[in-house]
Amino acid sequence: MNIADLIGHTPLVSLEPLAAPKGARVFAKAEFLNPSGSVKDRAAKAMIQAGLDLGLYGPDKILIDATSGNTGVAYAMIGAALGRQVTLYMPGNANFERKALIKAYGAKIVDTDPLEGSDGAYTAVKNESEKNPEKYFFPNQYNNPANPLAHYKTTGPEIWEQTEGKITHFINSLGTSGTFVGTARFLKEKNLSVKTYIVQPDSPFHGIEGTKHMASTIKPDIYDLTLVDGEEKVSTNEAIAVAKRLAREVGLLVGVSSGANVAAALRLAKSLDPAATVVTILGDTGARYLSEGIWGDSPES
């Protein structure tokens, strides 16, 4: 047994304590319980496995990719288990815990311009990989079909089984878009009437870590707009407020993007019939945000 064998099969938790009394039922997939602490374990494992199967990830190659953190932590964990070198390109303003975790697993970090965000990290790693292709395995999480396929093969089927086929709405924020695309594609294949919604930050300049404001950033190749039935906009303040409620009222210590997802899911559920079943994703653990002080020093903050 390897640590990567523990990825997936996460529980589906009820958010009933937070849901409106007359709205739909709301559930969240506890992806923060994956071994590296985020949903990104699934895509990282699948992309690494595909690289090994296709002979792209030879034993002497260094894995490189761009990340705002969670995929990097996942690559670093799996790379350590495989005994491989991992180097990650991250914007200089990526948060302390992510960088510390990546280093703890023995991976290296290349800082890129904080003003350029994730697009800057992506451009830098792409250039380095093109300069020395023989040296690197570049999974390219934004454009690798194995990323959404991981969710098509695992996250989607798990949600289908855990709701006994009763899911009517799936809603999730977008980073690479892999989780949304793969899960939505599977669910719609099982039942064409399942509606799939995206969550978007209300501004291109926001504080919802790991989420992409699609209108102002490089569109990932794996993104599939035809799967989008609707969109909910969430502000950074609302995402943080809901992340706090999840910790204090439900005992779920999750990150800001989970707060955004749940805020959007609760709003959607309120507008739906009680017979509907809404599912969203708790993408990463809140322990990853302690240095940012978002939970404050007192229960009032």
Add this chain to the structure above:
Amino acid sequence: MSVNLLIPTALRGFTNGQSQLELTGATVKELLSDLAQKHPDIAPHLFDETGAVRSFVNIFVESKNIKNLNGLDTSVNPGQTVTLVPSIAGGRS
């Protein structure tokens, strides 16, 4: 001589694509007022309803975060560089 404000890519849609702006002001607050006056559409992305700077916006004077200086009252001198950076690294912001 004016102060140089560096604009992150996420906000360049509100500055006609410009990555840096020459602005005037003796403090960070005055500098941001000048920014909001010249590019009014940027204001709601930086300030909340009460006019306070949004919690995830970090402002650096040269290499120092104003949170560790005098906040918005931190003085700026002509020729200095001020940078706006989100406290997070997701998406492009």
